[in-house]
Amino acid sequence: MTRRRALVGYGAAALAALALALFAGWWRVDGPGAGQAADRRPLPLTQMEFRLTDHEGRAVGPDTLVGKPTMVFFGFTYCPDVCPTTLSDISGWLDDLGKDAAELLNVVFITVDPERDTVAAMAEYVSYFHPAIRGWTGSQEQIARAVEGFQATYERVKTGASEYTMNHTASVFLFDAKGRFATTIDYHEPREFAVPKIRRAMDAEGAT
Numbered sequence: 404m405t406r407r408r409a410l411v412g413y414g415a416a417a418l419a420a421l422a423l424a425l426f427a428g429w430w431r432v433d434g435p436g437a438g439q440a441a442d443r444r445p446l447p448l449t450q451m452e453f454r455l456t457d458h459e460g461r462a463v464g465p466d467t468l469v470g471k472p473t474m475v476f477f478g479f480t481y482c483p484d485v486c487p488t489t490l491s492d493i494s495g496w497l498d499d500l501g502k503d504a505a506e507l508l509n510v511v512f513i514t515v516d517p518e519r520d521t522v523a524a525m526a527e528y529v530s531y532f533h534p535a536i537r538g539w540t541g542s543q544e545q546i547a548r549a550v551e552g553f554q555a556t557y558e559r560v561k562t563g564a565s566e567y568t569m570n571h572t573a574s575v576f577l578f579d580a581k582g583r584f585a586t587t588i589d590y591h592e593p594r595e596f597a598v599p600k601i602r603r604a605m606d607a608e609g610a611t
Contacts, residue, residue: 443554448473448582451552453545455513458526458538465552465582472585472604473509473578477555479516479569480528485590486512487531489575492597494533499598500605505535507605513539515557515571517546579607 451465468475474493478486490512497504512529514520517540520528525538540546550557555572562568573590577600585604588597 445553445555445576445578445584447584448578451549453541453548453552455539455541455545455549456522458522458529458540460522463537463539468509468511468578469582470580471507471509472580472601472607473511473576473582474588474601475511475513475553475576475578476574477513477515477550477553477557477571479514479571480520480524481516481568483568485573489573489590490529490532490536492591492594493536493575495594496598496601497533497535499594500601505533508535508601510536511539512536513546513549515546515550516559516569517541517543577601577604579604581607583607 448465448468454462454464457463476486476489476493478489480486493510497508497510500508510533512525514525520538520540522540525540529536529538541549553572553576555576557569557571560568560570574587575597576587577585579585585607586600588600
């Protein structure tokens with residue numbers, strides 16, 4: 404009996420250790436522990452230099468965003484949790500802001516996985532969320548330049564022989580209408596905190 408109890412105890416400990424390891428891996432790769440740039444401020448949009456393509460095939464860049472308050476989120480369409488959750492949150496925030504939010508705000512989802520996230524893939528993916536959300540993709544080089552301007556991070560992480568996921572910054576970046584960085588909204592930040600942040604960016608001097 405004592406031996407059986409010992410084996411059960413060892414098995415439970417092994418399962419707990421495995422669960423902890425899997426959770427730690429998720430936290431770093433695709434969870435809120437994914438690479439953050441908390442101590443670095445994004446450049447103003449007016450100082451960024453990159454060219455991408457939106458989900459309708461139009462050329463876009465930071466200049467496209469200046470003139471309206473802007474929300475930007477980095478992610479990828481194969482993301483199992485953080486990206487669809489955040490885009491669903493953003494959709495809810497936009498609903499709270501009212502029917503004119505789509506006209507008053509730029510809302511952009513920029514992929515960090517352009518190898519898989521083509522224009523067509525981005526168009527299909529953003530169609531599942533609020534119609535104000537735009538999907539942007541481009542070359543690896545241009546994505547890297549965009550990420551650098553926002554002071555975000557991303558990393559390709561192998562999960563199998565030919566499979567991979569992306570470790571990326573999980574925060575939403577907020578800018579005012581003049582392209583000045585306002586603040587970030589953290590992953591899973593409560594709506595009662597997130598929506599006022601967006602309103603403040605919309606009400607900043609020069610936002611209307």
